[in-house]
Amino acid sequence: MSEVEGQREHTASLAHRVPDLAALELLLAVARLGSLGAAAREVGITQPAASSRIRSMERQLGVALVDRSPRGSRLTDAGALVTDWARRVVEAAAAFDAGARALRDRRDSRLRVAASMTIAEYLLPGWLLALHAARPDTAVSLLAGNSAKVAELLLSGEADLGFVEGLSVPTGLDSVVIAHDRLIVVTAPGHPWARRRRPLGAEELAATPLILRERGSGTRQVLDAALGGLARPLIELSSTTAVKASAVSGAGPSVLSELAVGEELSMRRLVSIPVEDVSLRRDLRAVWPKGHRPTGPARELLSLTRG
Amino acid sequence: MSEVEGQREHTASLAHRVPDLAALELLLAVARLGSLGAAAREVGITQPAASSRIRSMERQLGVALVDRSPRGSRLTDAGALVTDWARRVVEAAAAFDAGARALRDRRDSRLRVAASMTIAEYLLPGWLLALHAARPDTAVSLLAGNSAKVAELLLSGEADLGFVEGLSVPTGLDSVVIAHDRLIVVTAPGHPWARRRRPLGAEELAATPLILRERGSGTRQVLDAALGGLARPLIELSSTTAVKASAVSGAGPSVLSELAVGEELSMRRLVSIPVEDVSLRRDLRAVWPKGHRPTGPARELLSLTRG
DNA sequence: CCTCGCTCATAAGACCAGCTTATGCCCTCA
DNA sequence: TGAGGGCATAAGCTGGTCTTATGAGCGAGG
Numbered sequence: 319m320s321e322v323e324g325q326r327e328h329t330a331s332l333a334h335r336v337p338d339l340a341a342l343e344l345l346l347a348v349a350r351l352g353s354l355g356a357a358a359r360e361v362g363i364t365q366p367a368a369s370s371r372i373r374s375m376e377r378q379l380g381v382a383l384v385d386r387s388p389r390g391s392r393l394t395d396a397g398a399l400v401t402d403w404a405r406r407v408v409e410a411a412a413a414f415d416a417g418a419r420a421l422r423d424r425r426d427s428r429l430r431v432a433a434s435m436t437i438a439e440y441l442l443p444g445w446l447l448a449l450h451a452a453r454p455d456t457a458v459s460l461l462a463g464n465s466a467k468v469a470e471l472l473l474s475g476e477a478d479l480g481f482v483e484g485l486s487v488p489t490g491l492d493s494v495v496i497a498h499d500r501l502i503v504v505t506a507p508g509h510p511w512a513r514r515r516r517p518l519g520a521e522e523l524a525a526t527p528l529i530l531r532e533r534g535s536g537t538r539q540v541l542d543a544a545l546g547g548l549a550r551p552l553i554e555l556s557s558t559t560a561v562k563a564s565a566v567s568g569a570g571p572s573v574l575s576e577l578a579v580g581e582e583l584s585m586r587r588l589v590s591i592p593v594e595d596v597s598l599r600r601d602l603r604a605v606w607p608k609g610h611r612p613t614g615p616a617r618e619l620l621s622l623t624r625g
Numbered sequence: 626m627s628e629v630e631g632q633r634e635h636t637a638s639l640a641h642r643v644p645d646l647a648a649l650e651l652l653l654a655v656a657r658l659g660s661l662g663a664a665a666r667e668v669g670i671t672q673p674a675a676s677s678r679i680r681s682m683e684r685q686l687g688v689a690l691v692d693r694s695p696r697g698s699r700l701t702d703a704g705a706l707v708t709d710w711a712r713r714v715v716e717a718a719a720a721f722d723a724g725a726r727a728l729r730d731r732r733d734s735r736l737r738v739a740a741s742m743t744i745a746e747y748l749l750p751g752w753l754l755a756l757h758a759a760r761p762d763t764a765v766s767l768l769a770g771n772s773a774k775v776a777e778l779l780l781s782g783e784a785d786l787g788f789v790e791g792l793s794v795p796t797g798l799d800s801v802v803i804a805h806d807r808l809i810v811v812t813a814p815g816h817p818w819a820r821r822r823r824p825l826g827a828e829e830l831a832a833t834p835l836i837l838r839e840r841g842s843g844t845r846q847v848l849d850a851a852l853g854g855l856a857r858p859l860i861e862l863s864s865t866t867a868v869k870a871s872a873v874s875g876a877g878p879s880v881l882s883e884l885a886v887g888e889e890l891s892m893r894r895l896v897s898i899p900v901e902d903v904s905l906r907r908d909l910r911a912v913w914p915k916g917h918r919p920t921g922p923a924r925e926l927l928s929l930t931r932g
Numbered sequence: 933c934c935t936c937g938c939t940c941a942t943a944a945g946a947c948c949a950g951c952t953t954a955t956g957c958c959c960t961c962a
Numbered sequence: 963t964g965a966g967g968g969c970a971t972a973a974g975c976t977g978g979t980c981t982t983a984t985g986a987g988c989g990a991g992g
Contacts, residue, residue, distance in 0.1 A: 331646075331647065331650055331668055331669070332646055332650060332715065332718050332719060332722055333645065333646040333647035333650060335722050335725075335726075336646055336718045336721055336722050336725075338640065338645050338646065339639055339640040339643055339645065339646075340638065340640035343638055343639060343640060349866065350867075350870065353938090353939070353940095354939080354940065355938085355939065355940075361638055362638070363979095363980075363981090364980075364981060364982080365939090365940075365941095366940090366941075366942080366943095366980085366981080366982085366983095367979070367980055367981075369940065369941065369942095370941095370942095370979075370980090371979085373941095374978095374979095379725045379728070379729060380725075380729035381725065381728050381729050386939085386940060386941090387939075387940085387987095387988085388938080388939050388940070388986090388987045388988040388989080389938070389939060389987095389988065389989070390938090390939065390940095391939085391940080395769060395770075396728050396769075398742075398864060398866070399724065399728065399742075399745055399746060399767075399769055400721075400724070400725060400728070401866065402746045402747075402865075402866060403717075403720060403721040403724045403725070403746070403750060404721060405866070406717045406720065406721070406888070407714065407717040407718050407721050408639065409717070409888050409892070410710075410713045410714040410716075410717040411639050411643045411714050412639060413710060413713065413892075414643055414707075414710040414711060414713070414714050415639055415642050415643050417706065417707070417710045418642075418643075418686045418687075418688065418707060418710070419642075421686070421687075421688050421703050421706065421707070422686060422687035422688050435705075435706075438706055439706055439709040439710070440709075443710060444891050444892045444893070445893070447892045447893075447894075448814075448892055448893030448894065451893070451894060452814070460706075462702055462703075462706055463702070507755075507759070557656075557700075557705055558709070559656060559705070559708060559709060559712070560656075560657075563657060581713070581716050584751050585716070585720075585751045585754045585755055586751070586752075586754075586755030586758070586929055587754075587755070587758060622893055660967085660968070660969095661968080661969070662967075662968065662969080663968095670950095670951075670952090671951075671952060671953080672968085672969075672970095673951085673952075673953085673954095673969090673970075673971080673972095674950070674951055674952075676969065676970065676971095677950075677951090677970090677971095678950080680970095681949095681950090693968085693969060693970090694958095694959085694968080694969085695957090695958050695959040695960080695967085695968055695969070696958095696959065696960070696967075696968065697967090697968065697969095698968085698969085
């Protein structure tokens with residue numbers, strides 16, 4: 319039966335083929351410390367547990383990862399590669415954790431951040447990790463919403479620092495531009511546009527039905543403004559995620575923040591279509607109540623975002 | 626040691642705070658399908674199992690993720706954010722899986738790829754995912770080594786397509802440049818260089834002891850060539866990973882491929898120091914035995930890498 | 933030369949997390 | 963008003979993973 323099982327590999331989910339996070343962290347510890355036992359101590363398990371965990375990982379992957387010797391363990395070549403790929407997974411998990419933590423500690427945190435969706439999704443976890451590295455004892459809480467909501471939270475004193483993307487700064491707030499974002503036209507690699515030689519024109523873009531966020535979203539506002547209110551929806555979806563999934567599946571072209579599609583582009587699940595004559599840049603701004611310059615942890619976070 | 630180690634007191638490891646991959650995949654399925662039951666069917670478990678898994682995830686994170694109603698489940702605002710962060714983790718896991726799979730199927734694969742370490746670590750998993758999307762039935766195997774090893778594998782017929790980074794093309798091979806890589810100078814954010822106004826000059830770089838890979842590595846070769854063989858090592862380490870860890874911990878400045886430090890830069894664990902008068906670009910090339918133009922799956926993979 | 937100290941491996945048993953099956957309630961739609 | 967889809971709860975089982983206890987290889991130092 320177990321040979322038949324091999325055929326089902328396609329259907330088995332990732333979770334069955336990828337070691338769990340604890341195992342990946344253990345592998346990183348082994349790589350760094352050069353010994354199973356030392357790695358075991360670091361992650362708080364016994365040496366036999368570590369030995370068995372690494373061994374079952376090697377079985378699962380079908381590759382020898384470490385060279386064990388009576389005076390330590392070193393990574394094999396394959397192990398070095400696997401460790402590096404594992405590090406990416408662990409880093410993504412650390413970002414997840416930083417975000418989730420901020421989301422949970424809604425109440426009594428020292429630094430309460432309000433951010434628009436795109437920024438909260440794609441940039442904030444990284445900033446939080448950096449902040450944690452610089453000031454480990456700063457507890458951050460996160461509230462997400464659109465620009466109006468961010469302004470409201472700041473003005474009512476429920477948030478200390480805000481981040482918005484969009485064309486204008488809400489009244490009553492001071493701001494500084496911390497980065498730029500560009501909306502880009504994307505399609506699945508199979509779409510005819512993916513093979514175009516010449517950039518897309520504004521009229522052609524406006525004339526083509528697109529997969530879009532709903533009216534009122536920041537992304538949609540910028541696009542409508544750039545095209546003069548003309549964007550034709552093929553489908554309207556209520557989350558960036560849903561829009562991406564739809565575009566990846568080949569339903570049609572879409573316009574999305576470049577922040578949102580970085581991974582998809584680098585993995586070639588989506589391709590970017592050059593556009594001319596359309597300005598799809600927008601500013602990302604940090605904002606705070608007029609006159610109340612950020613201080614303390616807010617200032618610290620702000621300084622981290624200006625890279 | 627990393628300072629993270631010091632504060633292990635109540636900071637349980639990531640694995641205890643981040644749901645496992647199966648749970649994250651389930652969450653993605655719920656987001657996509659709008660129902661716990663449907664998501665459960667998709668990932669091959671029963672509805673109560675899914676319900677309980679999501680619930681324990683909400684407990685673990687301390688945040689409500691889905692609004693359950695008698696006619697389905699929708700993500701809460703926080704749930705939408707968490708789902709997006711979860712997607713990053715799952716994508717990293719997918720890249721891990723693609724790489725590991727290629728590493729395992731060393732033998733009878735239809736496409737045998739030989740790649741230098743940097744490319745194998747940072748670029749290949751993404752390409753493999755893209756290839757898998759385009760040609761799901763292509764089995765790929767991966768052999769990693771330095772340029773000479775790649776050339777040897779190609780010439781002896783043990784590999785169909787190779788990827789190398791470096792200054793020259795091994796003899797006997799044809800090549801095409803598929804991308805460029807740049808070596809960049811990085812330090813921990815606390816280093817004095819991080820606050821420089823003016824770019825670093827070549828002499829200053831050559832005069833400063835750096836954290837480096839060992840002599841003979843591709844990275845080191847390029848740096849030595851650019852500086853005229855003058856690079857002064859502060860520490861010499863045998864893996865990119867070790868160099869990065871050392872730089873992050875603040876041991877000193879280092880010179881690394883921008884491919885290797887993307888995450889560190891975006892998370893601000895490292896900062897990039899501008900340099901002038903030094904050419905640290907290098908070509909990344911696909912290579913194959915002279916005369917034998919890639920065909921079939923090799924050609925397919927090649928076309929994916931030229932984005 | 934022997935013993936200590938480090939390494940890793942193996943075996944046996946305990947434990948706990950998560951699954952399945954079996955139900956029940958709620959809501960909507962025909 | 964009954965059918966169907968949606969979610970929650972309860973009880974029991976299974977399996978993986980941990981721990982403790984032990985053995986064996988290798989190197990350094992008295």
